[in-house]
Amino acid sequence: MCxxxxxxRGTSLGLKVIHEAEVQAIQNGEHQLFLLTSPxxxxxxxxxxxxxxxxxxxxxTLMENTPVxxxxxxRKLRTHRQDQAAxxxxxxxxxxxxxxxxxxxxxxxxxxxxxxxxxxxxxxxxAFSFQERFAMVQAGSCHLPTVTxxxxxxxxxxRGTFPxxxxxxxxxxNEVYSAIDLIMxxxxxxxxxxxxxxxxxxEPFCKVTAQYNxxxxxxxxxxxxxxxxxxxxxxxxRVTDENNLxxxxxxxxxxxxxxxxxxxxxxxxxxxxxxxxxxxSHHTSTEPEYDLxxx
Amino acid sequence: MKIVKAAIAGTLESSDLVVKVSPxxxxxxxxxxxxxxxxxxxxxxxxxxxxxxxxxxxxxxIIIEDKGALDCVIRARLQAAILRGAERTDIVWEKL
Numbered sequence: 396m397c398x399x400x401x402x403x404r405g406t407s408l409g410l411k412v413i414h415e416a417e418v419q420a421i422q423n424g425e426h427q428l429f430l431l432t433s434p435x436x437x438x439x440x441x442x443x444x445x446x447x448x449x450x451x452x453x454x455x456t457l458m459e460n461t462p463v464x465x466x467x468x469x470r471k472l473r474t475h476r477q478d479q480a481a482x483x484x485x486x487x488x489x490x491x492x493x494x495x496x497x498x499x500x501x502x503x504x505x506x507x508x509x510x511x512x513x514x515x516x517x518x519x520x521x522a523f524s525f526q527e528r529f530a531m532v533q534a535g536s537c538h539l540p541t542v543t544x545x546x547x548x549x550x551x552x553x554r555g556t557f558p559x560x561x562x563x564x565x566x567x568x569n570e571v572y573s574a575i576d577l578i579m580x581x582x583x584x585x586x587x588x589x590x591x592x593x594x595x596x597x598e599p600f601c602k603v604t605a606q607y608n609x610x611x612x613x614x615x616x617x618x619x620x621x622x623x624x625x626x627x628x629x630x631x632x633r634v635t636d637e638n639n640l641x642x643x644x645x646x647x648x649x650x651x652x653x654x655x656x657x658x659x660x661x662x663x664x665x666x667x668x669x670x671x672x673x674x675x676s677h678h679t680s681t682e683p684e685y686d687l688x689x690x
Numbered sequence: 691m692k693i694v695k696a697a698i699a700g701t702l703e704s705s706d707l708v709v710k711v712s713p714x715x716x717x718x719x720x721x722x723x724x725x726x727x728x729x730x731x732x733x734x735x736x737x738x739x740x741x742x743x744x745x746x747x748x749x750x751x752i753i754i755e756d757k758g759a760l761d762c763v764i765r766a767r768l769q770a771a772i773l774r775g776a777e778r779t780d781i782v783w784e785k786l
Contacts, residue, residue: 414708443702444723463721
């Protein structure tokens, strides 16, 4: 019935399509590409210059368009390796914005291990830009001597490894994605820095994050499913404000939108306030927020 | 010549190759994948290095996806990718 299929067979049309997509992407300034496909198609895409990163048996394979991308990132990470530290921990955070809750989590985690690596989600899809969030985390953790703050790269909770996190408004939640993101962490990121533990705050609000935390126990701790060394997952109970409400970045954003500065001040450390003041002056039309700017 | 942005040249057709270049801080980082790597890997690497030297490229990430191209094709595709990545129009033809 489909004569086109017969006519085009053997003309390597698939390769042409892959290549054309890549050329278009470069013209748009995107030269690092991820590709999520069925494990059956891996061979075909390998012919087109894509290399497998992780495979979730019978379900999905994440590939990237370079044979050395993840190795390069891990090589860069290894320069921050703390070899004298036996018990190394990690936290991945978006910090949108950085709250007293984040600070508490970092302090608890730093206490529980010899060295703590913090990865700030690099994808710029949040209210606060990556630059702002990274600076807030640095400012909020510089009182701790055994902490390194890293850019999360496109290998940790990016649109490539975990698009569901950014699609949560539409409630498109996919356990495949969280599995792929976590296998990436266990297989590549953790060994580069000798990370043995991961710390996370309990999640009472966001469904996607709660499901991700749950998946974390399975994909990082289980000894049977993956050959890579296991990583212990520690959930730390969220800190609450004076009214016994759990502090969260989304609560801070809501308070910011309401311009409820007192509520904001109750939920963020002093190091975050200058960033919020700048953010408010950019995001509210005319009058700058002197109340915060003077803190 | 300095690579200042990511660029691509070539196709994935048989007897051709794709060259991807991007800026890098620490020297040259060359990665070659070839369907005929066992037979011609060393020769491909030699042509790539020689071409980069002729263009005076000392920094950057170079990825080669070779589909069995001849040396002259490798040279041409690599030159094209570098010139695109270096955003240069003042080409010294005799050097190529």
